[in-house]
Every structure is written in C-alpha cells, then in structure tokens.
Amino acid sequence: MTDATAAPDYAIEVNNLQKIYRASGKMPEKHALKNISLNIPRGSIFGLLGPNGAGKSTFINILAGLVNKTSGTARIWGLDIDQHPRQSRAAIGVVNQEIVADPFFTPMEMLELMAGFYGVPKSERRSLEILTAVGLDDKKDAYVRQLSGGMKRRLMVAKALVHNPPVLILDEPTAGVDVELRRSLWTYVRELHDRGTTIILTTHYLEEAEELCDSIAIVNHGEIVACEPTPKLLSRLDYKTLVITPKEALTAVPDSLAGLDSVIRDTGALAITFRTSETGIGRLLEQVRAAGVGIGDLVTEAPDLEDVFLSLTSEPEAA
C-alpha cells in the first residue's frame, strides 16, 4: 500500500461532493456539504477547520464509508470510493470523535482483532510496536474499561494504525485530552508524518492547527471558504497592531494621531492598528514621538489563525 512507485500525487481527491441529510421527524432537510472540491497532496499534514456543524465530520465520514454521499466523487489514494470501496478504505485509518471499544477486551486483543478484520497476516502485525508508540505498552493486557479517558483515546489512534494506512484521518483526536497527552499524541503524529504518512486532521484548537498543519482548509456552512498553505492563510490579514506603553499616562489619543486606527486600552497602552503593506513601524513611531508621547515599551501583535478563522466564518448562512 505504501509502495512509493504506486503512490499518487494526491492522498485525497474530492470533486463536487454534496451531502443532503433528508428531513426526519422534526429535523428539516440539511444541506451539509455543498459542492466540495478538494485535493489533499500526498505527504501533507492537512487541517480541516470550521465551526460546529460546518460539515467536517460529514466529509470525513463519507471518506470512511460511514455516511453515503448524495453526489460527487471521492478518491482515496487514487481509488474511487464507489468503484473500489474496500481498497479505498484500506488506504485510510480514521480516528473518530467517539470512543468505540469493547470494555472486556485488552488493548492487545483489540489491535489483533482489528488487524484480523483488515486481513493483515500474523507475520506483518505490529500491535506491540503501535501500543508502545502511543504509550500504552504497559497497559497492553489491562481491560479497556480500566483505562483512563486519555488512554482510551490513544487506543483509538492505535486501532486506526493496525493496517499501516498511508493516510491517517484524525477527527478532533485531542478533544477533552489534557495538554501533556495532546503533546505526546502530536509528537507521534509528526513521527508518522516523517515516515511518509499523510495526515488529515480536524481540530478546534486553532493554535494546534497553526503549529502542525502545512495547509489548511476552512469549511463554513458546508462550503470551503479558504484552502491554502498555512503561512499564506495567515498573511491574508494584512495588519498588525503596534502597542505602546507610554512613559506618562495618556487620557486620550493625541489629536495628531486621530487619523490613525488608534485606541487607548484599559491597560493604558496606546494601540495603533496599521496595514503592513502601507505603513512601516518606523514611520508610525516618528508620528507617535512627534505627538509628544514618550515610549516606555512597545510590542507588535500579529493576527493569528483565530483572527483569519473568525473573519472567514462570521458570515451568517445564506438563505
């Protein structure tokens, strides 16, 4: 499966993918995915971000074979999911939000069972290696019900890896997981990536996506509103804020600075927001000094992914 000669350029290719959930009971019809087209390059760590209900899980569940698409096409590792349902699914490992584990099995038994399900020959199984990698080797013979929530989540990652898939999809794998465990999970995900696995993840932790992902797609109301390399996405917001702590407290923004986008913050700092493509910090500082403001300290604040995210997802859904 990971044979480099057969490796496609794109781990995932999706064209005009649509999902309409039919009305049922009191729930009206829901157009959850609207003509999504997306190519995820082999070897990337790709982030899928979006607010609650944007359609991320629907997208992933279609790839995983858990939800039927309404129309459009999807290929996993070059294999069309309609034409090659089994093979295409064998090319991905999916870690879902839910924890699905039989409480009376041990982690070791669960991985062996999964490996059997995927038809991995005994000689090629790596159950202990995988459990060690996710830090569960010392729990390999414990009952799953004896594991903590974080350990169970790591077990879900381990389960998705038994068939050595070239593409690993992680749907909110760190939701509700403590900081230390999140770090160790991501270290392992990075290692997998270094060894050639394509990683696709959804997360609500924007700083996590910013740090990990080389490209990010933002989904909103079932549509892709941005899909770019992470640095390019971050550079979309062409502004910075210069925050000056004045030597002497200011009661108001000096008149000569009134034309700038400036405010006095509760902390007493003078904050001036400027377009980086139009204004240099040097010129701003000259203006501040000329206004008679003594500069005690200064920092600049750059927008982060959260700002980009909010600016792209704050529109209400079109009727």
Ligand SMILES: Nc1ncnc2c1ncn2[C@@H]1O[C@H](COP(=O)(O)OP(=O)(O)OP(=O)(O)O)[C@@H](O)[C@H]1O
């Ligand atoms: N089985 C279903 N039947 C009807 N509507 C559904 C079903 N599953 C999801 N939806 C609706 O489709 C939309 C997209 O849901 P989805 O779970 O894909 O969003 P999401 O981006 O994964 O959200 P979250 O971040 O909260 O997990 C939502 O409005 C949801 O209510």
